Amino acid sequence: MREKDFDLLSVMQGCLKSNRDSQRRLYEHFNGYAMSICLRYSKNREEAVEILNDAFLKVFNHLSQYDTAFPFKPWLRRILINAAIDQHRKNRNMVVTLDLAAAAELAAEELPLPILSKDEDVLPILQKLSPAYRVVFNLYVMEGYAHQEIAELLGIDPRTSRSNLLRATQNLRALMRKKSLDIAKLN
Amino acid sequence: MEDLFKQFRENLESRPEPPFEERDWQDMQARLERDGNKRPAAFGLWWFALPIALLLSGGNIFFFWQWKAAERKIVQVEIRHDTIYHTRIIHTSDTVFSTRVLRERVLDYQASFAVPGMALPTKTVFEPSPQSEIRTVKSPQILQQYPDDGQSAQAGWANLPPNGEKVEIERPKVLNTTILPIETIQALRYKHRYQKRPDSIVFIPAKRQKKALLTRIYEARPRGFQLGVSGGWVYPMGKNLDYQSGSSASVQAAVEFSPRIRLWADVIYSKTYFLTDRMGNDLGVPVVEPPSDEYVFSRAEVPQPLWQYSAGLQYLFRPTKRLKPFVGLGYGAVSLLSYDVTYEFKHLGLGVEWDYDRTENGKGLMANFGLFHAGLEYQFSKKWNAQIRANYRAEFGKTSSLKPPDVLGIGGALNYRF
Numbered sequence: 001m002r003e004k005d006f007d008l009l010s011v012m013q014g015c016l017k018s019n020r021d022s023q024r025r026l027y028e029h030f031n032g033y034a035m036s037i038c039l040r041y042s043k044n045r046e047e048a049v050e051i052l053n054d055a056f057l058k059v060f061n062h063l064s065q066y067d068t069a070f071p072f073k074p075w076l077r078r079i080l081i082n083a084a085i086d087q088h089r090k091n092r093n094m095v096v097t098l099d100l101a102a103a104a105e106l107a108a109e110e111l112p113l114p115i116l117s118k119d120e121d122v123l124p125i126l127q128k129l130s131p132a133y134r135v136v137f138n139l140y141v142m143e144g145y146a147h148q149e150i151a152e153l154l155g156i157d158p159r160t161s162r163s164n165l166l167r168a169t170q171n172l173r174a175l176m177r178k179k180s181l182d183i184a185k186l187n
Numbered sequence: 188m189e190d191l192f193k194q195f196r197e198n199l200e201s202r203p204e205p206p207f208e209e210r211d212w213q214d215m216q217a218r219l220e221r222d223g224n225k226r227p228a229a230f231g232l233w234w235f236a237l238p239i240a241l242l243l244s245g246g247n248i249f250f251f252w253q254w255k256a257a258e259r260k261i262v263q264v265e266i267r268h269d270t271i272y273h274t275r276i277i278h279t280s281d282t283v284f285s286t287r288v289l290r291e292r293v294l295d296y297q298a299s300f301a302v303p304g305m306a307l308p309t310k311t312v313f314e315p316s317p318q319s320e321i322r323t324v325k326s327p328q329i330l331q332q333y334p335d336d337g338q339s340a341q342a343g344w345a346n347l348p349p350n351g352e353k354v355e356i357e358r359p360k361v362l363n364t365t366i367l368p369i370e371t372i373q374a375l376r377y378k379h380r381y382q383k384r385p386d387s388i389v390f391i392p393a394k395r396q397k398k399a400l401l402t403r404i405y406e407a408r409p410r411g412f413q414l415g416v417s418g419g420w421v422y423p424m425g426k427n428l429d430y431q432s433g434s435s436a437s438v439q440a441a442v443e444f445s446p447r448i449r450l451w452a453d454v455i456y457s458k459t460y461f462l463t464d465r466m467g468n469d470l471g472v473p474v475v476e477p478p479s480d481e482y483v484f485s486r487a488e489v490p491q492p493l494w495q496y497s498a499g500l501q502y503l504f505r506p507t508k509r510l511k512p513f514v515g516l517g518y519g520a521v522s523l524l525s526y527d528v529t530y531e532f533k534h535l536g537l538g539v540e541w542d543y544d545r546t547e548n549g550k551g552l553m554a555n556f557g558l559f560h561a562g563l564e565y566q567f568s569k570k571w572n573a574q575i576r577a578n579y580r581a582e583f584g585k586t587s588s589l590k591p592p593d594v595l596g597i598g599g600a601l602n603y604r605f
Contacts, residue, residue, distance in 0.1 A: 023219065027212055032204030040199060053215045057222060122198045130542055132529070141192045142199065160488065167540050169191060 008072060015063050027056055033073065034080055040138050041084035043127050047091075055083035081143060085153055088135045125175050133168035140165050254412070254605065261408075411443035412605045417453075417574070419598015423461045423491075425470065428592065433459030435596060437495075446506035451515060452498040459594065460490045466530075468589045471523065471547070475530050478541055482532040485540065491591050492524040495580070497558050511564045519556040519580065523591060525549045547589065555584035574600040 006029050014022025034055065038048035058079050066075055126134060135154065139145045140161075147165075151158040398406075421433040435457035441449045464486050466474045472487050499517020530543045562576025578596040 018223070020216070020219075024212060024216075027215055028207050031207045031211070035205045036199075036202060039205070049211050049214065052211065053218055056215055057218055060219065061222070120198070121202065122195055123202065126195070126199070132542055132544065137195075141196055164542075167542070170540075172191065172195070 009068065012063060012066070012068070015060055018060075023060055026059075030073075030076060034076060037077060037080045038084065039123060040126060040142060041081075041088070041135060043131070043134075047087070051080070051083050051087045054087065055080045058083065081139070084138075085135065088131050088154070091131060122176075125172060125179065128175055129168055129171055133164050133171060136161050136164040137168040137172075251605075407444060409442045409444055410446075413441045413443070413572075413602045414605070415439050415441075415574075415600050415602030417598055417600030419596055421457050421459055421594050421596040423459045423592045424595050425592040427463050427465040428470070429462045429464075431459070431461045433457060433594075435598065437600075439600060439602070441501065441602070447503050449501040449503070450498070451501050451517070453496075455495040455497070456492070457495065457594070457596075458490065458492040459591070460488075461592075462486050462488055468587055470592050471526075471589055472528055473545070473547065473589060475543065475545065477532045478543075481535050482541060483535060485531040485533040487531065488529040489526070491526050493591055494522045494524065495556075496520050496522075496552075497556070497580075499558060501560075503564065509566045511566070513562060513564055513574075513576075515558075515560045517558040517560075518554075519558050520552045520554040521556055521580075521591060522552050523547070523550040523589070550589060553588065553590055555582055557581055557583045570604050572602050572604065574602065576600070 006025065011022045011025050011029075015026055031052075034052050035048060038051040038055070039045070042048040042051055055076075059076065066072070126137070129137065136150055139150045139153065140147070145153070147158045147161040150156075150161040154161070416436070416438055418436045419434070421435045423431045423433065435455050437453045437455035439451060439453035441451040443449050463470055463472060464484075466472045466484060466487065468474075470489070471491055472489055475484075477484060497517050497519030499515050501513055501515035504512045525546060525548050528545050528547060530545065532541045532543070534541070558578065558580050560576050560578040562574050564572050564574045566572045576598065578598070579593070580596075581593040582590060
């Protein structure tokens with residue numbers, strides 16, 4: 001019902017007047033799209049919600065800067081990615097606890113890359129990566145940024161970006177093999 | 188690798204959007220309400236910045252006027268001092284020479300040269316040296332002072348012995364008090380400046396007065412003050428460091444106590460970056476345990492921002508020239524700001540790497556840093572000068588606490604002299 005009634009311009013006008021109902025409508029309408037992006041940059045749902053709400057707070061505070069001549073989604077996507085990068089900077093000191101040692105053992109075995117089925121969800125695998133690897137992987141693979149751009153966004157050296165992507169790839173391969181082996185064992 | 192990227196991209200993009208959850212909105216609503224109640228940060232900042240700006244500008248104006256007033260007083264004092272100095276030297280050498288010699292010779296010689304009618308009770312002996320000052324007294328001005336139009340005086344002057352002999356005269360009052368001192372002073376002044384003094388002049392050295400403490404303090408007063416900004420590159424130094432880089436910016440001040448000696452102080456912000464294959468507090472890289480025994484420490488990436496406060500003495504060579512080399516030695520304290528260290532561990536058998544980010548919170552002020560700098564200063568106007576210099580900072584009291592490595596810096600500065 002709400003989807004049919006959704007008029008972006010009128011909702012935005014309401015948001016500009018800090019109308020709570022309009023804010024809720026905008027939030028609800030783009031929640032699924034925004035959440036699917038946030039989940040890629042976070043290790044779990046709680047962290048994703050934190051990024052999401054950070055981003056929407058920026059959207060509500062800076063909505064006057066949005067040019068209605070352009071589509072809203074790319075603007076929102078850009079804010080979501082910036083919020084994810086901010087979150088990454090904030091949590092850089094967090095220790096990543098994952099069974100990488102076990103996964104690394106599997107990486108040594110020269111197994112072919114498992115083919116993923118369409119139903120298979122790779123998000124949990126991606127979420128197991130360390131934050132530094134995950135953010136570089138997302139920016140490079142999903143957003144299409146070059147290493148130089150990633151380096152500028154994250155405040156790191158382009159060489160670090162390259163090496164993080166390489167290690168992310170190695171770790172993803174190892175985790176995928178581990179997962180396929182676990183499934184095989186279960187079957 | 189591209190296959191993997193493609194698989195992930197397609198899989199993630201085709202993933203169904205997660206459903207909306209009411210609790211997420213409630214959390215968002217709470218944040219919006221908190222944000223609405225918050226006073227804008229800029230508003231609060233103004234209340235903080237405005238009094239500081241007023242205080243600083245007021246302080247600067249006050250300091251400037253005090254400085255100007257002090258400078259005027261110093262100029263006046265210096266002028267008076269110079270006048271006293273010159274007067275004393277001329278007067279002392281003249282008087283001492285005449286008096287000492289005259290009194291010693293009174294008993295040994297009879298007057299053979301006297302001015303009739305002008306004799307005075309006092310007998311005076313001149314002892315002219317080969318380059319006698321007395322000869323210079325023989326001038327028309329002197330003769331005009333005699334009541335008989337100078338005839339008696341001329342007769343007397345004609346009786347002067349050959350150069351180098353001693354002569355006793357009864358000194359005419361007018362000669363002693365009115366004319367001779369002027370002529371003699373002029374002659375002496377000329378001689379003192381351009382000729383070697385005759386050997387026969389007896390100098391009594393002026394008694395050296397002991398300087399009072401206040402005089403000494405006054406003499407050591409600052410002669411100038413300069414403020415400047417500088418910037419440059421810094422390189423962390425030490426074993427096991429790689430890919431060092433960094434930059435710095437600073438505000439510096441110097442007080443000139445003499446053309447050669449300055450007291451300098453500066454506040455520097457610098458940010459360095461390096462990789463290291465060693466963990467240790469002396470590098471600012473705390474020791475971290477690997478995730479398991481199979482992993483070994485590979486390297487750490489360390490971006491280190493810090494504030495440095497330093498002061499010391501600077502010595503200038505060739506202070507009167509435009510281009511002046513200088514060296515300086517000082518003492519400093521460092522305050523490390525919060526920074527993230529990225530550790531990399533490598534699996535011994537598989538080569539897979541594991542990284543770990545750790546934030547080191549800002550440290551308090553750490554002292555015991557020695558500073559040495561050397562460079563060149565170019566004075567391109569009375570008020571402005573530019574410097575290029577190299578600095579080295581090292582810790583001289585080795586401690587076990589977390590601290591930055593030694594640093595070599597190269598940079599330039601621009602200073603304004605008040």
